[in-house]
Amino acid sequence: EAVALYTDLLVREDLLQLFGFTSLVEKEWHRLLMGVQGIGAKASMAILGTLGPDGVSRAIALGDWSAVKAAPGVGPKIAQRVVNELKGKAPSMMAMSGESLATVVDDGAVVEPVAVAVAPSGGGAQAEALSALQNLGYGPGEAASSVAQAAGAHEGADVSVLIREALKLLAPKG
Structure with a gap:
């Protein structure tokens, strides 16, 4: 079964980590969350796993840091920092969530987008x-x-x- 994923490669001195996401919105939230001081890949994935991309958008837009705190490994201070630092980004991410998958191009071969049941x-x-x-x-x-x-x-x-x-x-x- 063919699957299309959006990937993000984290490169550090001692480690290469590849993350896969089913939607572009989820990938972008991961990158934004990783930009917050105190949020690493594990915490970002925990937040996205607990709330999902739409839940993260809502929680940040509403200033609901307790929803962010519900993710395993995220305390109240980090949750408040996430909400405060990303409050301005939530509207544009919410607007993105309505977009569909684009056609994937690999080595000149066009792969038709797979119909995704959402x-x-x-x-x-x-x-x-x-x-x-x-x-x-x-x-x-x-x-x-x-x-x-x-x-x-x-x-x-x-x-x-x-x-x-x-x-x-x-x-x-x-």
């Missing part, structure tokens, strides 16, 4: 809602936070529902 996560709807809120003038952080909350409250909702609910959350309280 559970409907509403990633495309979330990305569109996020884009719409940013076009309305909301900042990336607040837009991502409200879209993530709306998506959590309304599983499988379409774009219009997510935008409406996110705008309700962003409306001035008074």
Whole structure:
């Protein structure tokens, strides 16, 4: 059975480690997590294994460091550092999650992309809602936070529902 993987090679003085990911979003989260001080490959894989790429996006956008702390080997200080350092990256990563696999090119031979069965996560709807809120003038952080909350409250909702609910959350309280 043919499988397409996204890989990341970690090169250190005494070690070469190859990591494989089923999606580009997961690979990019791994690279971002590895850039945080105190997060190594083991902790990054633990966070991604516990939350998944969409869960990491939501936790960071919402500032929910306790969700990040649920990963084995990640304490409260590291979890808070991850959330604080990556808060600005979550919106762009959430927007990426709706993209599909690209065609793989190897030695000039084009390999047709394998149809991947993906559970409907509403990633495309979330990305569109996020884009719409940013076009309305909301900042990336607040837009991502409200879209993530709306998506959590309304599983499988379409774009219009997510935008409406996110705008309700962003409306001035008074």
